Amino acid sequence: MRDLLILAPLRSVRTLLVRWLDKIETGWSIPIFLIGFVGLAALGFSVAYVHGMHMDILEAWAVGRTFDWGFWKHPPLMGWVAHLWTDVFPLTDWSFRLLAMVNAGLALFAVDLLARRFMQGDKRAVILLLLLLTPVYLFHAEKYNANSIMLAVWPFATYCFLRSFEERTAGWAAAAGFLCALAMLGKYYSIFLIIGFVAAAFLHPDRKRYLLSRAPWISVACGLIGIAPHVYWLAQNDFLPFQYAVHTHIARDGNQSLRDAALFAVTNIAYLLFPVISLCVMLRSHLREWGRNLKELPSGLFLLLLVFAASILMPIVMVVGVGSDLPATWHFQGLFLVILILVGALRFEIPRRETVNLATMVGGLFLCAVLASPLHALYRNAHPNQSGRDFYRGAALELASAWREAYGVPLARVSGDDGLAFATEFYSPDHPLYGRSFAFAALPADGTFAKGWSALCFAGEPRCDAWMAEIARKVPGTRRWTFPVTLSLWGVTGATREIAAIMVGPSATPGSPDGPKRLDDVGARRRGP
Known part of the structure; x- marks a missing residue:
């Protein structure tokens, strides 16, 4: 009797998950998933950090008080979003927790938008669930700042670039250019995403049709138009963000730069270990077939692979060359490309039971984290963060x-x-x-x-x-x-x-x-x- 009482709720959950998966293509499964994620995560963080917010969130609001084209420390995008948010929501802790999680939910929506180009049904859900096994869309996203604002901008820009490369229409080319400008207005590190786009355009086998079309020229023109007001602001304000960057991040000795580059690579790999291992377990009986699929990527996924490779290798080269530091957090917004490529390469269906098991595990971990948030708050009440x-x-x-x-x-x-x-x-x-x-x-x-x-x-x-x-x-x-x-x-x-x-x-x-x-x-x- 006790076993029946335990198994009955589990069976109900699994039945509910099966119905949720069945409705991904025909219903509101993904939007409901994202809304639930945003609401529960915002609630959990509001309780866990009840004493106050991270300095970066407070800084973002301070930057956004004046709707300007720049700030002495960062480009203006995070401030713009905070400014517009407080035009609607009150100036409280909970509203900024909600902003941080809405940004993370929008990022997952953008990834799903890309995923629809290559897959349907369960695989779309698998990508989102695997991304939630990284700390990126929770603990990194909670600190709403110039890094986390890129969580949504990078996949949207990548989507527009992919459409522009494949279709070469003026509309998608313009969108790609403006999204690149928006990424630069979020953080100058986004130059490496743009380098990734350029490298992918020149290295892809189908490069001739794209490069000889009007699409790249439209993207360049729209990107320059979008960034021009900020460049003018920089010129009028002695390039203050660059002065801050030089003062804070440059002039490291060679050995320190090498260590930073190695730590950057190791940390980004570590963030992907749990989801990649989970995917390997799900596909354990199809690993050889999966390996063959990865060697024969379709055109769009190969383009994204080139974007990721160039965007993550170039900063490593730069940090060693100019002697700067390279925090791993600067590239977390690009890790979605790895999961997207690994799942998108599959030419066979993932067994439904494996997808249900993954959803059960992710949902269980997520709910445990939310329910444990009062305990975290009590712990921090007695053992506060060293940052103060x-x-x-x-x-x-x-x-x-x-x-x-x-x-x-x-x-x-x-x-x-x-x-x-x-x-x-x-x-x-x-x-x-x-x-x-x-x-x-x-x-x-x-x-x-x-x-x-x-x-x-x-x-x-x-x-x-x-x-x-x-x-x-x-x-x-x-x-x-x-x-x-x-x-x-x-x-x-x-x-x-x-x-x-x-x-x-x-x-x-x-x-x-x-x-x-x-x-x-x-x-x-x-x-x-």
């Missing part, structure tokens, strides 16, 4: 309260540790503008203090302490103090971390009747010097 992200919201709200109590006017500018500064910009009711941190400027520029300025760092950070001390010495009316931020979750008191703060009141207030209301009390109440 769990303390961002508390520190930002404490500074906002201290500023209002001291000066009674909105805080205009905030700087210091990037994560804490972006958090203050996001969580403070005043939404002060971010100023570049101590890592990039000895002192804030002239005029920064006029309307009021403040900064936060984690206590004990030597460079920031020295930076704050220099400001306190040179700027009249400066106030420095430290205060603790203690985590609390569902009535459980958690870890504590000290925050160092500095405030410079608006230039009109010090010594005037409308000056600080209770500046001395702020330091006393918050453990000031």
